[in-house]
Amino acid sequence: MSIPEDVRSLVWYLPTAKLDEDRNAHDLIICTLYLGTMDQIGWVFRRYGVERVAEAVRRDFAGGRVLSPPAARLWSVALRVPEPLTNRRVIPEC
16 A cells, blocks of 8 residues: 555655655654544554554654644544643643
């Protein structure tokens, strides 16, 4: 299965011609979860499976964050990946 051109374009910081499905899996997964359409996200889940996608989200939480806080929260809940407490916004009580 080759990487669809519309998914390649989501990984804007790497040369699209050199993207490899296995070597660049983390970048493809995270950028698609953050910027992709439902069809593009569907491709990621079909290609990599739920466990590999969840592992990419865990890795994103561990450092080099690409996912925005709202996107991280969404995928944390959807994939049942606990979001680290250090990434959560604390709202003081009044």
